[in-house]
Amino acid sequence: MKRRRDLWPALGFLAPNLAGFLVFTAGPVAFSLFASLTNWNLKHTVPLRPVGLRNYAEALADPAFRLDFVNTLYFMLAAPLAIAGALWVAILLNRRLRGIALFRALLYLPSFTSGVAIMILWKQLYNPDFGAVNVAIRHVSDWLHLGWQTPSWLSSTKSLGGLKVEEVGFEAKQFGLGAREALMGMGIWGAIGGNNMLLYLAALTGVPDELTEAAQLDGAGRWSCFRFVTWPHLAPTTFFIVVMSVIGGLQGGFEQARVMTGGGPAGTTSTLAYYIYNLAFEQFRMGYASAVAWVLFAFVLVATLANWRFGNRAAIEL
Amino acid sequence: MPRSSFRADRRTDWLAVGILVVLSLCALAPFAWMVLASFKPLQEAEGSGFLPKHWQPENYAKVFTQIPFARYFMNSAFVALWVTFLTCLTSAMAAYAFARVRWPGRDGVFKLYLATMMVPGVVTMIPNYAIVVKLHLLDSFTGLIVPASFSAFGTFLLRQFMLTIPPALDEAAKMDGAGHWKVFLDVVMPLAKPGLATLAIFTFLGTYGSFYWPLILLKSPHMRTVPIGILFFDSNYGRQTNLLMAAAVMAIIPPVVLYLFGQRLLVKGIQIGAVKG
Numbered sequence: 001m002k003r004r005r006d007l008w009p010a011l012g013f014l015a016p017n018l019a020g021f022l023v024f025t026a027g028p029v030a031f032s033l034f035a036s037l038t039n040w041n042l043k044h045t046v047p048l049r050p051v052g053l054r055n056y057a058e059a060l061a062d063p064a065f066r067l068d069f070v071n072t073l074y075f076m077l078a079a080p081l082a083i084a085g086a087l088w089v090a091i092l093l094n095r096r097l098r099g100i101a102l103f104r105a106l107l108y109l110p111s112f113t114s115g116v117a118i119m120i121l122w123k124q125l126y127n128p129d130f131g132a133v134n135v136a137i138r139h140v141s142d143w144l145h146l147g148w149q150t151p152s153w154l155s156s157t158k159s160l161g162g163l164k165v166e167e168v169g170f171e172a173k174q175f176g177l178g179a180r181e182a183l184m185g186m187g188i189w190g191a192i193g194g195n196n197m198l199l200y201l202a203a204l205t206g207v208p209d210e211l212t213e214a215a216q217l218d219g220a221g222r223w224s225c226f227r228f229v230t231w232p233h234l235a236p237t238t239f240f241i242v243v244m245s246v247i248g249g250l251q252g253g254f255e256q257a258r259v260m261t262g263g264g265p266a267g268t269t270s271t272l273a274y275y276i277y278n279l280a281f282e283q284f285r286m287g288y289a290s291a292v293a294w295v296l297f298a299f300v301l302v303a304t305l306a307n308w309r310f311g312n313r314a315a316i317e318l
Numbered sequence: 319m320p321r322s323s324f325r326a327d328r329r330t331d332w333l334a335v336g337i338l339v340v341l342s343l344c345a346l347a348p349f350a351w352m353v354l355a356s357f358k359p360l361q362e363a364e365g366s367g368f369l370p371k372h373w374q375p376e377n378y379a380k381v382f383t384q385i386p387f388a389r390y391f392m393n394s395a396f397v398a399l400w401v402t403f404l405t406c407l408t409s410a411m412a413a414y415a416f417a418r419v420r421w422p423g424r425d426g427v428f429k430l431y432l433a434t435m436m437v438p439g440v441v442t443m444i445p446n447y448a449i450v451v452k453l454h455l456l457d458s459f460t461g462l463i464v465p466a467s468f469s470a471f472g473t474f475l476l477r478q479f480m481l482t483i484p485p486a487l488d489e490a491a492k493m494d495g496a497g498h499w500k501v502f503l504d505v506v507m508p509l510a511k512p513g514l515a516t517l518a519i520f521t522f523l524g525t526y527g528s529f530y531w532p533l534i535l536l537k538s539p540h541m542r543t544v545p546i547g548i549l550f551f552d553s554n555y556g557r558q559t560n561l562l563m564a565a566a567v568m569a570i571i572p573p574v575v576l577y578l579f580g581q582r583l584l585v586k587g588i589q590i591g592a593v594k595g
Contacts, residue, residue: 009498010419014427017412020468025434028445035444042451089341092334105581106342109349112577115527116545117569120552121352124559130364132351138366193345198585251438255529259549276440281534286444293440300438 032290040287055291064267064275065292066168071180072271074161076249078184083241085192087234090200091226104193104201111194119259122186126153151177154261157268165266179269183256196241203237204230243307250299272296356564363560377564384555387565389540390547393459397532397543398525400463405521406514409472413510414502416473417480418488428477431470439530447534457537466525472517479513480506512583519580523573544569 011018039051059065093104110118125132134150141148151158157165158176165174207230215225253271257263263270263278270278272292280289355363356377358370381387415421416428446465455461483506491501507514529545536542542550548565555561577584 006419007421010415010421010424013411013415013419013498013502015411017408017468017473018427020408020465021431021434021470023449024446024465024468025437025442025470026430028442028449029434029437031445031448032441042448092338092341095331095334097331097335103338103342105577107338107345109574109577110345113570113573115569115573116529116548117566118348120548120562121348121566123552124355124563125348125351127364130366130559132347135366189345189348193341247436251440258529258533259552273440277530280444281447286448290441290444293438293444297438297441300436304436 033294035287036290036294038287040290042284042286051287055288056295058288059292059295063167064270065272065295067166067267068270068272068275070163070168071267071269072250072253072273074159074163074180075184075187075253075271076246077161078187079242079245079249082188082191083196083238083245085188086194086196086241087200087238089193089197090204091230093197093201094204107193107197109193110190114190116255116259118190119186119256122182123154123260126182128152128155151181153177153182154179155265157265159268163268165268179261179265183253183260183269186256196245199237199241200234203234207233239307243304246303246307247300250296250303352563353567355560356567358560360558360560363563364557374560377560378568381551381561381565381568384558384561385547385551385565386540387547387568390542390544393541394526394543397459397462398522400459401466401525402518402521404463404467405469405472406518408467409469409476409517410507410510410514411502412473413476413480414498414506417477418483418485418501418506419498431473435470435474443530443534446531450535456535457541459541461535462532462543466528466531469517469521472521475517475520476510476513479510483509512586515580516583516586519576519583523576526572 036055037050037052038048039046039055040048089107093100093107126134128134128150131153133153137148137150140146141150156176156178158174158178159180160175160177161180162170162172162175163180164171211229211233212225215229220228251273253269254273254277257269257271257274258277261269263274273296276289276292276296279285279292351368354368354370357373357375358377359372359374362370362372416424450456450461450465453461455464487505487509488501491505496504526543527545528543529549532543532546533549536546539550548562548569551565552562
């Protein structure tokens with residue numbers, strides 16, 4: 001039963017948050033859509049005027065935009081690995097053993113401390129000469145007499161996808177480990193024991209033991225037990241994690257690029273989020289940056305809706 | 319829930335523990351490298367040895383002479399504490415309105431709140447920057463604190479907590495003549511304490527680590543927060559890997575300490591945050 005006399009007290013309680021919400025979220029969303037249709041520039045050298053959809057046309061024709069979009073998608077390829085890894089760790093941790101909480105705490109540490117300090121650490125770890133990553137590779141290589149070449153990581157334009165430099169396409173010469181893989185590796189290290197793992201762990205405790213036991217009594221092996229009992233139970237969690245990873249991935253890569261690579265070498269680690277940052281806060285092209293931000297927003301919306309459709313269907317099939 | 323005691327279990331448990339030990343070592347190795355490098359002379363930090371030959375704890379003191387690191391910590395603490403306090407307050411009040419009061423239009427407004435959680439930060443960042451410039455709050459802590467103090471996520475989180483408090487408690491208090499404020503302060507807030515603590519930890523950590531907003535807002539060196547301070551220590555002071563690592567070690571101490579004390583609350587918060595579906 002809704003009570004009209006409660007409306008005013010309710011609005012009183014809501015007021016501070018609602019005011020902030022209108023000023024710093026709802027208002028800005030509307031304003032940014034409007035700004036994306038202008039040539040708004042904070043440098044004041046150009047008079048403000050409406051430009052219609054020209055910013056959007058420019059963005060879609062902009063080679064930098066396309067490259068950064070490709071980079072963004074490429075970085076998102078790490079997500080399935082990170083999610084599978086999180087599930088694996090959760091399964092390992094889902095047992096009643098003494099000291100299991102300690103493992104959980106240790107594995108959660110990378111995700112928990114993530115931020116500028118840890119990125120600066122990884123910048124050192126990826127140093128081609130003295131970084132721990134290459135030192136370790138050299139040790140293994142010497143030990144087994146493999147004669148491996150160590151990658152130069154953050155200063156290398158190579159990638160496992162063999163992506164061309166400064167052009168959309170593939171090139172065999174560019175195949176290898178480079179800056180993109182370095183950032184993806186760091187991302188997986190930070191994510192594997194993180195929030196997704198905790199979500200899976202919570203979901204796993206919700207799988208009734210009787211079900212797995214019954215399946216085992218029926219002669220189901222480990223894999224079929226997982227595939228037909230555990231995995232369907234995890235579907236809603238997986239769905240949620242996938243949606244959040246796609247949404248996060250589309251907007252991601254800014255901090256890494258700003259702190260570790262400057263988007264380089266040759267733009268190989270620049271993502272859409274970093275592109276928008278450069279447009280808005282280095283070049284002060286606010287109108288154009290807003291348009292690119294809205295294109296990104298559109299991708300996020302499409303991804304969410306597609307995920308919803310796909311997610312619902314998958315849930316029914318299972 | 320008793321666990322099944324299949325014969326295979328014990329063997330697989332040992333295998334699992336083995337894998338967990340290896341994974342934990344992988345998780346910890348970078349931290350170990352960081353801590354050890356922070357005690358090395360520069361030449362060793364940029365060499366290939368793992369343990370320091372000459373321990374140089376004075377690296378830590380040196381960080382403070384090269385950059386005003388204590389000042390960065392104060393700035394970060396000041397900003398994070400204010401944002402945490404304001405976010406908890408505004409979120410709790412809004413959550414009360416959404417969870418404990420019935421009013422026309424409530425669910426519509428709440429859905430709008432949830433929907434905006436999907437809006438990418440980069441969309442609102444540019445207008446927010448313009449607002450702050452217009453209000454002459456560029457390079458000020460107010461500009462850093464106020465826009466960060468209204469959280470749709472916090473409102474959602476506390477609403478979920480408050481929904482679990484039995485409505486009979488409110489009714490009883492109201493029978494005794496208590497108004498909304500009294501119910502909010504004396505009945506709902508004490509019972510929502512675990513939720514508030516969770517939100518407080520999340521907000522504090524999020525603000526302590528926040529990078530984008532302080533980066534574009536702060537101009538003066540003495541205003542820098544810890545992440546911004548470290549960023550410029552890395553880019554403006556030449557190569558001092560050992561000192562940089564000492565600064566990085568100190569920067570992650572607050573989150574690690576909070577983690578040790580607030581682990582249970584955090585895990586709970588993450589799991590509740592995911593049920594929004």
